[in-house]
Amino acid sequence: MTPLAHGIGGASDLPIPFTYAVVGAAWALTFSFAILAFAWREPRLDPHSPGRALPAGLRACCDSPAVRAVLGGLGVAVLALALAIGVFGDRAQARNPLPGMVYIFLWVGVMVASLLVGPVWKIVSPVRALHRLGCRMAGRDPARGLLPYPGGWGMRPAALGLFSFVWLELASPEPGSVTAVTAWLAGYVVIGLAGLIVFGTVWAERGDPLEVYSSLMARLSPLSRRESGELALRWPLNNLAGAPASAGMVAVTATLLGSTAFDSLSASAGWRDLTLDLAGNSTPSRTLFQTAGLLAVIGIVAAAFTLAARATGGVSGAERAMLPIRLAHSLVPVIAGYVVAHYLSFLVEKGQATLILLADPLGLGWSLPLLGNLEVHYVLSAHPAVLGSIKVAAVLAGHILGVTAAHDRCLRLLPPRHRLTGQLALMLVMVGYTFTGLYLLFDA
Amino acid sequence: MARWSGRGVSARSAVAVFALVALLGCGVTGCGSQTSEPAASGPVESTAADHSGQAVTVGIRLAGGSVSPVNARAEARVGEPIELVVHSDTEDELHVHADPEHTFPVRAGADQRFTFRVDVPGRVDVELHEANVTVTTIYVRP
Numbered sequence: 278m279t280p281l282a283h284g285i286g287g288a289s290d291l292p293i294p295f296t297y298a299v300v301g302a303a304w305a306l307t308f309s310f311a312i313l314a315f316a317w318r319e320p321r322l323d324p325h326s327p328g329r330a331l332p333a334g335l336r337a338c339c340d341s342p343a344v345r346a347v348l349g350g351l352g353v354a355v356l357a358l359a360l361a362i363g364v365f366g367d368r369a370q371a372r373n374p375l376p377g378m379v380y381i382f383l384w385v386g387v388m389v390a391s392l393l394v395g396p397v398w399k400i401v402s403p404v405r406a407l408h409r410l411g412c413r414m415a416g417r418d419p420a421r422g423l424l425p426y427p428g429g430w431g432m433r434p435a436a437l438g439l440f441s442f443v444w445l446e447l448a449s450p451e452p453g454s455v456t457a458v459t460a461w462l463a464g465y466v467v468i469g470l471a472g473l474i475v476f477g478t479v480w481a482e483r484g485d486p487l488e489v490y491s492s493l494m495a496r497l498s499p500l501s502r503r504e505s506g507e508l509a510l511r512w513p514l515n516n517l518a519g520a521p522a523s524a525g526m527v528a529v530t531a532t533l534l535g536s537t538a539f540d541s542l543s544a545s546a547g548w549r550d551l552t553l554d555l556a557g558n559s560t561p562s563r564t565l566f567q568t569a570g571l572l573a574v575i576g577i578v579a580a581a582f583t584l585a586a587r588a589t590g591g592v593s594g595a596e597r598a599m600l601p602i603r604l605a606h607s608l609v610p611v612i613a614g615y616v617v618a619h620y621l622s623f624l625v626e627k628g629q630a631t632l633i634l635l636a637d638p639l640g641l642g643w644s645l646p647l648l649g650n651l652e653v654h655y656v657l658s659a660h661p662a663v664l665g666s667i668k669v670a671a672v673l674a675g676h677i678l679g680v681t682a683a684h685d686r687c688l689r690l691l692p693p694r695h696r697l698t699g700q701l702a703l704m705l706v707m708v709g710y711t712f713t714g715l716y717l718l719f720d721a
Numbered sequence: 722m723a724r725w726s727g728r729g730v731s732a733r734s735a736v737a738v739f740a741l742v743a744l745l746g747c748g749v750t751g752c753g754s755q756t757s758e759p760a761a762s763g764p765v766e767s768t769a770a771d772h773s774g775q776a777v778t779v780g781i782r783l784a785g786g787s788v789s790p791v792n793a794r795a796e797a798r799v800g801e802p803i804e805l806v807v808h809s810d811t812e813d814e815l816h817v818h819a820d821p822e823h824t825f826p827v828r829a830g831a832d833q834r835f836t837f838r839v840d841v842p843g844r845v846d847v848e849l850h851e852a853n854v855t856v857t858t859i860y861v862r863p
Binding site: 286287288289290291292371544546549550553558559560563626630653655658659660661 | 791792794818819820821822839841842843844845846852853854855858860861862863
């Protein structure tokens with residue numbers, strides 16, 4: 278196994294200086310207890326708050342069927358191009374743009390865009406677009422499938438899909454292999470289309486890993502929809518409070534947070550030594566070891582969160598069992614902060630390198646205009662102090678938003694006598710996540 | 722584990738060595754504020770390799786199916802020549818995961834030297850492809 282960083286070659290970020298990590302950790306701790314002790318005492322965050330409606334012209338443009346059709350068509354065209362590159366392009370991963378398209382543009386770019394402007398993948402999703410087209414030709418309603426979506430599944434299918442992706446990226450023998458990435462993408466399309474045909478669009482909302490991830494990130498965007506469907510600007514925390522509290526929410530958030538943490542951990546010298554000691558250097562045993570490590574980190578994140586969310590007095594057993602699911606939305610900002618910290622330079626710099634590879638997508642010696650004469654500007658890596666500050670700021674911002682969201686939801690869910698003590702364990706776990714995240718940014 | 726006898730120095734002790742050198746350098750020259758000077762003039766490596774002049778040298782030994790060092794750590798500066806000195810009894814391929822990437826063919830033989838520079842600050846892994854190990858990670862600082 279060649280432990281390429283995220284399946285893409287090249288250098289990775291320098292660690293953040295120790296002082297940055299310590300200052301970040303100190304602020305995280307301070308803010309957590311300040312919020313616990315001094316923030317509001319009655320729930321305030323309201324997913325139904327009206328916000329400020331966008332100008333009518335802009336709304337009409339965003340929602341016009343023509344714009345939607347063009348964006349969906351673009352999604353299908355890029356997917357077709359990606360699959361063509363995967364099947365007919367250069368087999369050498371360093372000369373094939375597909376791994377970069379999937380690991381950088383799709384897995385990081387779409388999610389960061391969702392943070393800024395709302396559920397991007399729902400709009401450009403090629404599986405949704407193909408399904409809509411098929412339904413229109415067959416004269417069917419896309420929302421209606423052949424079978425009702427089993428209520429007990431919740432978001433668990435999406436959690437499985439997300440795990441398959443992070444396993445490919447972080448634990449599989451050849452994460453950068455063009456064939457492996459193509460296979461994942463093809464599998465995603467086939468399963469996505471099958472799910473849509475069988476269950477209707479509810480599958481995309483709950484079972485499609487990329488749409489579930491993108492729509493969760495979109496909860497932190499200031500752009501959102503009112504009940505009436507009008508696009509409005511709203512405080513992101515109000516928006517986040519409306520995140521779905523369905524089964525599988527803990528699995529989805531723990532997979533995203535745990536896998537990002539594992540990505541840092543597996544690059545550290547300590548983990549590499551451990552891998553060598555316990556798994557040797559044969560590929561199957563290493564893959565097994567990496568898989569076990571990835572599962573363990575995700576499991577620890579999920580278990581710590583579940584136990585902490587349940588650690589309160591004054592609620593019935595049934596209510597207690599629902600607490601982790603109802604509080605899991607507070608992990609979304611933590612994930613977003615950590616993803617930005619972890620993948621920003623990857624997105625900006627390796628993203629440019631992928632654009633350059635797209636000048637000759639199929640390895641035929643082309644040099645497409647605009648792309649052919651680009652060169653990579655290492656705007657972030659060249660300034661490690663700036664990059665380090667951005668990373669700590671992102672982790673800290675995610676932590677503060679997460680703790681605030683959890684505090685507000687606890688006020689709503691917990692009986693008055695247990696409002697402070699009931700959220701203490703959860704807050705400690707979130708501080709623990711942030712400390713660990715900062716330590717990993719420093720160590721690896 | 723015994724096969725990897727070359728892994729004598731871990732990343733942690735590399736940090737300790739680095740701190741020690743900084744401290745000693747300061748004690749000897751009696752410097753006050755220039756504690757960062759040792760890092761600039763004498764890059765510290767966790768490998769046993771010697772380093773001549775300004776070049777950072779990483780010694781790599783492949784013998785009897787084992788590699789030394791593995792998972793080591795080295796420090797370098799942007800633009801500074803980095804030299805890999807390989808003694809090997811087998812064929813392999815060195816991958817340097819910098820931007821751009823470098824690939825060097827390793828033959829059976831002593832004292833094979835491969836030089837490259839890294840122009841962007843970052844962490845650069847040096848791997849042996851066939852042996853399937855990370856030899857060292859070079860921390861290239863501005």
